[in-house]
Amino acid sequence: MNKQAHDRLGENVYQTTLANGLKVILVPKVGFHKTFAVMTTDYGSTDNEFVPRGQQKPVRFPDGIAHFLEHKLFEKKDHDAFDLFGQYGASANAFTSFTQTSYLFATTSHLRENLDILLDFVQDPYFTAQTVNKEKGIIGQEIQMYDDDPGWQSYFGMIGQLYPREPLHIDIAGTVDSIDKITADDLYAAYNTFYHPSNMSLVVVGQLEPEETLSWITANQAGKTFAPAEPIQRIPSAQTPATEIVPTTTRHLTVNRPKVSIGLRGYDQVPAGKAGLAYSDAISLAMDLLFNDSSDNYLRLYDANVIDDSFGYDFQVQRGAHFGQLAGDTDQPESFVSELTAILNDGPAQLLAAREQFDLVKREAIGRTIGAINSVEAIANQYDGSLFGGTTLFDELAVLEAMTFADVQAAWAQFSDASRQTVYTILP
Incomplete structure (x- = not known):
C-alpha cells in the first residue's frame, strides 16, 4: 500500500x-467519529453506446440506463440493501452523474460490516422482468418531477444547446419513453461491462486504521470470483461543431420571474492528469475574479437590479467535455444577457482589471479547500478517479497554492470564445 504524506496538514493518504x-484509497482522520465510504464505477449517463462484454458489435442502449441500474442494484431477491445498512447504523445513498455512478454510506460504528454490505450489494446484481417493470413507474415519476422543475429545465436546456449532438444534453434519468425500453438483459449487459472491479474505486475516509481496513476489503474481494479484466469499448458520439451551437432559446413555464442561463463550451482538450486539475482550478479562479460577490462586475450589476442573490456560476470538467454556466433569476433578462456576455467577450481585459483581487480570490479558494479537508464526505467525493490522474483534494490544495495570475490568464484565453456561448431563457 502506497502512503502519501501531507505533513503540513498532518494527513496521510493510502492507495493500492x-x-x-479495484482501486482502494484510505484516508484516516484522527479524532473523527464518522467514517464515509464511496464506491464508484467509471460509468454514467453519457455512456449509452458501447460494446457489451463478450460481444463484438456496439449496442445503443436506452437513455437513462446507468441511473436505472443504480436504482436496481439496491434491490435483491429477498432483501433491500438499505435495510442491511440500517441494521448496522449506517445511512446509505447513491447517485449517477454524466460519467460516474457512486454508492455510499456514512457510519459511526460497524465499519467492517457496512463495508461488506457495500461491496456485496454492488457486486451482486439481481434483475428480473417483474422488478424492472416495477421500477419504471418509480423512475418515471422522478423524471416527471424534474420536468416540472424550472431550474433543472434551465440547466439541461443550456447544456442541450451547447451539446445538441452529444448524449450530455439528455437528462441523466432519461425520459419516460426511453426507460420503458429497458430490460433486465440490458441491465446485466451494462453491469457486466462497467462494474468490473478494474473499472471501479473504493474511497474510505474517517475513523479507520489503514492496514486493518485494507485487510477487511481484501478478504471480502478474495471470496469472490471475477472474469478477467477487458478493455471497455465506448463508442464516442459525434461532436457538435461550434457553428451548430444553438445561440438562444426562450421558453415559457410556470415561474414568477424570468430565469436565464448562459453557457460557455470549451472545445480544446483538457490536459491529462494533474495539469487538467490545474486547468480546471484556473478557470474557476477566473470566474471568481469576474463574477464573485465582491467583484466590481457583481456589485455594479447588483446595484442596478440586473442580478440578485440567486445569481451563480459554475465550471465543470467531465470525461470528454467541459463547460461553464452563469445563471440566475432576473427582472431584466435582456440586460442580464447583454451585460454578462459583454464581460465574457471582454474577458482578457476584464481579468487584467481585476488583477489586484487575485491574491484575495486565491486565498479564498485555498481556505475553502482547507475547510473541505475537514469533511470526510468532501474528501471522498472529490476523488476524481481517472479524470485528473487519480488526484485527491490534498493534491488540489498544492495546485492552488502554486497557481499564478499568468496561469489564470492563459487558461481563460484557451477556454473563452464568444462563438461557443448560448443563452437559455425561461419566462413566466
Whole structure:
C-alpha cells in the first residue's frame, strides 16, 4: 500500500490496487467519529453506446440506463440493501452523474460490516422482468418531477444547446419513453461491462486504521470470483461543431420571474492528469475574479437590479467535455444577457482589471479547500478517479497554492470564445 504524506496538514493518504483491479484509497482522520465510504464505477449517463462484454458489435442502449441500474442494484431477491445498512447504523445513498455512478454510506460504528454490505450489494446484481417493470413507474415519476422543475429545465436546456449532438444534453434519468425500453438483459449487459472491479474505486475516509481496513476489503474481494479484466469499448458520439451551437432559446413555464442561463463550451482538450486539475482550478479562479460577490462586475450589476442573490456560476470538467454556466433569476433578462456576455467577450481585459483581487480570490479558494479537508464526505467525493490522474483534494490544495495570475490568464484565453456561448431563457 502506497502512503502519501501531507505533513503540513498532518494527513496521510493510502492507495493500492487489489489483484482484481479495484482501486482502494484510505484516508484516516484522527479524532473523527464518522467514517464515509464511496464506491464508484467509471460509468454514467453519457455512456449509452458501447460494446457489451463478450460481444463484438456496439449496442445503443436506452437513455437513462446507468441511473436505472443504480436504482436496481439496491434491490435483491429477498432483501433491500438499505435495510442491511440500517441494521448496522449506517445511512446509505447513491447517485449517477454524466460519467460516474457512486454508492455510499456514512457510519459511526460497524465499519467492517457496512463495508461488506457495500461491496456485496454492488457486486451482486439481481434483475428480473417483474422488478424492472416495477421500477419504471418509480423512475418515471422522478423524471416527471424534474420536468416540472424550472431550474433543472434551465440547466439541461443550456447544456442541450451547447451539446445538441452529444448524449450530455439528455437528462441523466432519461425520459419516460426511453426507460420503458429497458430490460433486465440490458441491465446485466451494462453491469457486466462497467462494474468490473478494474473499472471501479473504493474511497474510505474517517475513523479507520489503514492496514486493518485494507485487510477487511481484501478478504471480502478474495471470496469472490471475477472474469478477467477487458478493455471497455465506448463508442464516442459525434461532436457538435461550434457553428451548430444553438445561440438562444426562450421558453415559457410556470415561474414568477424570468430565469436565464448562459453557457460557455470549451472545445480544446483538457490536459491529462494533474495539469487538467490545474486547468480546471484556473478557470474557476477566473470566474471568481469576474463574477464573485465582491467583484466590481457583481456589485455594479447588483446595484442596478440586473442580478440578485440567486445569481451563480459554475465550471465543470467531465470525461470528454467541459463547460461553464452563469445563471440566475432576473427582472431584466435582456440586460442580464447583454451585460454578462459583454464581460465574457471582454474577458482578457476584464481579468487584467481585476488583477489586484487575485491574491484575495486565491486565498479564498485555498481556505475553502482547507475547510473541505475537514469533511470526510468532501474528501471522498472529490476523488476524481481517472479524470485528473487519480488526484485527491490534498493534491488540489498544492495546485492552488502554486497557481499564478499568468496561469489564470492563459487558461481563460484557451477556454473563452464568444462563438461557443448560448443563452437559455425561461419566462413566466
